[in-house]
Amino acid sequence: MANFITYRNQGATRNRPLDEELVKRLAYLEKMGITVEVFSGGQPTAEEGGPRTGSTRHDHGHAADAFFYKDGRKLDWANEQDRPIFEEIVRRGKQAGVTGFGAGPGYMQPGSMHVGMGDPGVWGADGKGDNAPDWLRAAYNGAPSGKPDVVAEVVAAANKAEPAATPAIAGAQSVATAQTAAKKPFVDPAHPRDGILVQAANKVFGTDVHVPAKIFGIETDKVNEGFAGLGDFAKTITENDQSINNQIQASARAASGSRNVTPVELQMMGSFQPMSKKKRKGALSGLGGYFV
Incomplete structure (x- = not known):
C-alpha cells in the first residue's frame, strides 16, 4: 500500500481501493510532500453487478475523489495560497499520464478533487467541461501529455x-x-552533416553540438568520402578473392611443371575462416601445403 494514500471510503458506495497503475502514476504526489485522503475510490463495472454510482471512470479503481494534505494541513483550491499547489498537482499529474481532473464550486465537496484515468479532460459542476474553473483548465492545458520520447x-x-x-x-x-x-x-x-x-x-x-565543415583543417565531406572509398575497395577485394586465387593457382602450376602440388589459396577478410576450420592440404613444398 502506498504510504501517501489513506482510504476513508469504507462506508461509501465506491469502497474499493485504487488500481495499482493509477497509484504508480500518482507517486509524484509523495515527492511533492502531499498525502491523499480517498473518500470515494473503486467500484465494480455494471456487468459485474454490485453497488456503484456515476460514470465508469471509477470502475476497478481507475479514479479517486480525494482531499489533499501538505504538512498536515488540508488544502483547498478556493484558498489563494493553496491554488498554486493544486495547479502543480494537475500539471504533474497530466505529465505522469493521469488524464481526468474535476474540481470547482458545486462539484463534490469543497476543496476536493477528482483524479484518475479515462477520456482526457477537466470539468466542474455537474461534471461539465464548461464549468471547469479557469485555474484547472489553464493548468491542464499548459502541461504536456505523458513523458516525451x-x-x-x-x-x-x-x-x-x-x-x-x-x-x-x-x-x-x-x-x-x-x-x-x-x-x-x-x-x-x-x-546538413548532422545525423x-x-x-x-x-x-x-539540451546541447547545440553539430558536425563541423572541417576537422583538423580537412573538409568533413572529404573524410567521409575517404572512408566510403575504403569500404568499397575492401568489398571489391572480398568479392573477387576467388578470381585472384584462380590466377595464383594457375601461375603456380605453370611454374611447378609436372610436380603434383597444391598451390596456396588466399582467403580475404570477407571469407576468412577461424583457425579451427583451416585444413592441412599436404607437405609444405614449393607452393603446396596450407590454406593461408
Whole structure:
C-alpha cells in the first residue's frame, strides 16, 4: 500500500481501493510532500453487478475523489495560497499520464478533487467541461501529455518527407518517383552533416553540438568520402578473392611443371575462416601445403 494514500471510503458506495497503475502514476504526489485522503475510490463495472454510482471512470479503481494534505494541513483550491499547489498537482499529474481532473464550486465537496484515468479532460459542476474553473483548465492545458520520447521524436523527424509540391501524378513511373522522394530522410539545412545520433544527443542533453565543415583543417565531406572509398575497395577485394586465387593457382602450376602440388589459396577478410576450420592440404613444398 502506498504510504501517501489513506482510504476513508469504507462506508461509501465506491469502497474499493485504487488500481495499482493509477497509484504508480500518482507517486509524484509523495515527492511533492502531499498525502491523499480517498473518500470515494473503486467500484465494480455494471456487468459485474454490485453497488456503484456515476460514470465508469471509477470502475476497478481507475479514479479517486480525494482531499489533499501538505504538512498536515488540508488544502483547498478556493484558498489563494493553496491554488498554486493544486495547479502543480494537475500539471504533474497530466505529465505522469493521469488524464481526468474535476474540481470547482458545486462539484463534490469543497476543496476536493477528482483524479484518475479515462477520456482526457477537466470539468466542474455537474461534471461539465464548461464549468471547469479557469485555474484547472489553464493548468491542464499548459502541461504536456505523458513523458516525451526524444529519441522517437528525432527518428520520426528523420523519416519525414521533405516538403514539396504535390501536383497530379500520372503513370506508374511518376508514382514510383513520388514514393522514393517521400522516403528521403530529414536533413537540417543549417546543419546538413548532422545525423540522427547527433540530433538525438542535442535533444536529450539540451546541447547545440553539430558536425563541423572541417576537422583538423580537412573538409568533413572529404573524410567521409575517404572512408566510403575504403569500404568499397575492401568489398571489391572480398568479392573477387576467388578470381585472384584462380590466377595464383594457375601461375603456380605453370611454374611447378609436372610436380603434383597444391598451390596456396588466399582467403580475404570477407571469407576468412577461424583457425579451427583451416585444413592441412599436404607437405609444405614449393607452393603446396596450407590454406593461408
